[in-house]
Amino acid sequence: MFECLTEAVTARPHLRHIGRYMRSSFLLEVGETLYHVTVENGAVAAVETGPFKMRSWDFAIRAPKEVWEFFWSDAPPPGYQDLFAMTRYRHASLEGNTAPLLHNLRYVKELLALPRTLRQEAGS
């Protein structure tokens, strides 16, 4: 689901610009699938699929697959429209060092939404 990030960000110079100060790696959990995402100066340098052994990361966002599917739908229901909506209602959890997330909040939020954005663009 998150395999698309590298290519999608490459094709979006403005998004890369927004994240140009970000150098971080983080974990995205989609049900039983783990993605390790490495960002270097706004480019997604790698998206690797787990399992991982002793892999380090700054922060992790974990949610069941069906939660992400709600999040990526065209009109997510209330409580599923945003990372913080999902953490507030405990649909998702946020762990680790949140500093790189806070420093680059709009960038990360737009990364998370890319699977929806790409699907909508493909349909239009």
Place this chain on the structure above:
Amino acid sequence: MSARIEPITGRYIHLEIEGRPYRIYFEEAGAGIPLLCLHTAGAHSSQYRHLMCDEAVTDRFRVVAFDLPWHGKSNPPEGWQDEEYKLTSAFYVAAVEAFSEAMDLDRPVVMGCSMGGRVVVRLALEKGAALRGVIGLEGSDHPSPWYDNSWLESPEFLRGDFCAALVSGLVAPQSPDEFRWETLWHYYQGGPEVFKGDMHFYRTDSDYAHESGTIDTGTCPVYLMTGEYDYSCTPEDTIETAKRIPGAKAIIMKEMGHFPMSENPTAFREQLLPVLDRIAGGA
């Protein structure tokens, strides 16, 4: 001349709040019942620009909105450079009262959003007899934090782009992109630490739940209107507040987020006009 000029006028007023002089920027449009509008944390009165251009409102209401000190075009007080901005409940009420008096607003309706939607509860409690009613948009009578308090000490709270990203999910997915980004731009524009200082009020100095039940809604009707996508003031927060205030009316707005008047003005007016009708009818 073919350019469109809006009916909004903007001016400055000098007044004292808690004994200190301030230069306050305000905008207004329309004539009739005063409708005093309070902006959200970290933003400014532009959030009400659509309401001020709506003849269905301005034909009966004098819509007035001011920028709190430190916000928008209102200056911080002289000496601000040596102070930490922290909005208190007492200052907020004093600011609304001082502005209302200085503008000779006769029994205004006070409508506030978010932190403005919280302070109207205290206004109804303490100043209800001097008001025609209050409308709390995304309002409740007590804080309901949705992120860890320690985040407030993060240097990111100094930055407008962080504030915008933080609240971006509070805009409903259905809101038009144009107005979504306009709403977020208000947050990009905030002065350093202003949003954080507002959060002092919103998160730690505005718990009125233990006394809100004494509001006399016969004198000062209370309307609480909250978007279903709001996870800062959730629909549940609003409904619980309305249950504590005898006679208060809660309205949960479909496909709406935390900034109804600026994020989706067309959908919001459909919800607001009947409320204004009721208030005007009871005037």
